[in-house]
Amino acid sequence: MRRLAPLLLVLALPAAGDPLRYAEDRAPGIVNPLFATTMAEARLNELVFASLFTDDRELRSAPAIAESFTVAPDRRSMRVALRRDLKWHDDVPLTARDVVFTIEAMQAEGTASPEASRVQWVRRAIALHDHSLQLDFEAPEIAPEDKLHFKILPAHLFTSTTVERGNAFRTSPVGSGPYRLEKFNEDNSISMRRVGALGPQQVLMREVADKNYQAKLLLYESLEALVRVLPRDLAVLESDRSIDLYPYQTNSWWYVGMNGANPQLTDVRVRRAITLMTDVDALLKPIGTGDRVSGPFVPSSPFYDHAVKPAAYDPDAGARLLTEAGYTFNGREWLGTDGQSLTLKLAAPASMDTAQDVVVNLQSQLGGRGVKVEPEFLPVAEWKKRVWRDRSFDLVLSQWSFDRNEDVYDQFHSTGRRNFTSYANPEVDALLDKARTTTDPQEKKATLRQVHAKIAEDAPMVFLFTLDSYAAMSARVKDVVVHPFYFFTWVEGWRLE
């Protein structure tokens, strides 16, 4: 029960017009929606950039940059009329050319955008006039507006639709969303200022890696919002009546990915052995509460196959599998047929203290069973290079968050843009393709349950858990409704008192 704390404090309170300050574990590595790979980047993009359509408060597609649209009778094309009053934050008018440029840049092979699959369904985009465009589709579309939620970029700030990650836009981004990015500050924070008349006048994103410290900053009114609070920090926040806690479930799950391109990990027996030697409950206990997952969907998902149980902790069975796979245990470590020790480098994000807890625990568990683990805590830029681009790792600890559609195509299809574990199974590819094209929801549900079971059997990852998590908000922020994935979608309805 929350208790009144009769505590007299002298605090520095923000005046009206002061920023709404929120914390992220790690600052966005890049502010360019073409290359967004993290939730921190997605949340920031939600503030700075706009899309043709967005979710209304009942999660239906509602026009944003678009004003209206018509779909051709054969459902193979659509025309979109744009609002005429829109400008980029540098005062240049927003036109249909910007939309066409964005689609072409996402599709360009040279750009290698991790968001490319969001526009694969568009065969061609044509600007008809300044404020109207036509989209031709690869196949008939039932509700194409539902797919037009990606962020639009300003064509006038790029010289080609082939955009490199290092493009100068990343340090001076210009959007058309509710907030203009004003400044990257020396302490890694980012200052934004409201463009229109609604919402808090300013927003400040602060990077605070230590979750416990985030909670203290909120308690001492040096922040107004935490986007992710771990259960272990909840008690202290619950006891403060000036703070509200919102469930912020984004269908997230933690995993230890195994690089399928690593010869030591191509043998499914080795991957299963590592799974069996991992005591997942012991990894979860120190960092919070949640549910074990047995595959690539969370237990509440329509696509979770409940017949597939999370792997039991059975290190002896794991040892037998390693022996079957040709490894020999010499009392200290496992040696392959070439005499090489089974030693695996485990990459994890440097800025997540929670990840560090899990890594150290896992290193101890596997090390105790003769599998050597060498942790590497990588800064954001190095993470993107080593994990996403070069795929240079043996094991990787990370967490995927999915919107309500829970589309795992990019993670597990052999052509997926987020498949950095190089997982490939033609049967799974076929099922994922089928799930994308069927118009029968019950068929899609059944198909993805098969995907869940097949991926669990292939063990390309040690599927760990989904954590209970909450967003915390100061009571000074009024009229808050949090979007279940992007968080800030409805920020223009918020007020800061």
Added chain:
Amino acid sequence: MIALLLVGCSSPGPSVAPDPTWIDALTEPAFAALIERDGREGWVALHAGRPDEAWAAMQSDEGRHRAALDARLVYEALASVHTTAARALGEEWPDAPPEVRAAAAHATDCSVAPDDPVLAARFAARAAPDPGPVWTLEADGFTRTIHDPCAEAHAARLWAEREGPVEGLAGQVFGPVAFESGPRTAQGARDDLMALRRQLDLGAAARPDAALAEDLAADDVAAVHTATRLAIDALEAGDAEYARTLLQLAHSGGHVLSAQAPERYWAALAWAELASGNPRGALDALAVLGPRAAGPRETVADLAVLRGLSRVGDSKEE
């Protein structure tokens, strides 16, 4: 700005006075008499938010009547979830199989015998809630299961038949407290919850012996039951955003069944999420209820998948 403030005493919201509630009676002989009459097990189950278990364990008619009342309320909320989802599925799925359409038609009024012969046979014959599917159909490479959207409404009626007179403390303990709510907006929900907790705090401060109330988390139990009652009133009036916000803020103890998050809370939260356009969010709440919510869960899952068919999902690293 430098401000001097007394933390916890400057919150906005309607003014409230301490309200005598069942919490104050926990240390009185009347509560001990209830436990003596019905046995500890029944009231433990009711406190834990599991009324059907409580019904089986209660040793007096009045104890069973109270448990039946609470069980009916759980199933009524689940019935709202299931019938709402089934109707939406039938309306929004252009090529829905005839069985889905039949289920949707039945969901419009669960008190009337359905036209579909399979559903009609179930309607006529059933004597107890059946969580299994009505149809299991082999389709093109997969199995289609369709549930009776009125199974929970029927279960609620069965529980209603077990209800009877229940007086005084037996009808109040581990339930909501009197509270006057404000505007039904998202902000109104925050203000109401703050005012409700302040009301309960004032009651706690005036309590000479608070040990038992604290051990039973009585204020939290009262808060969540009161919030659930307010939310259901709001849902029945169409104010889904108020209901969802109120329920989301009323509990932060994870996705588990507990005294502070009883079955009725999760059923109401599922209803609020569904009514707010988020069937996927409703599934998070229904998952807590286990096998008893199997039917609503599958129907809501079908609706969630249907609404995402034309979308390209987004995913990111946390």
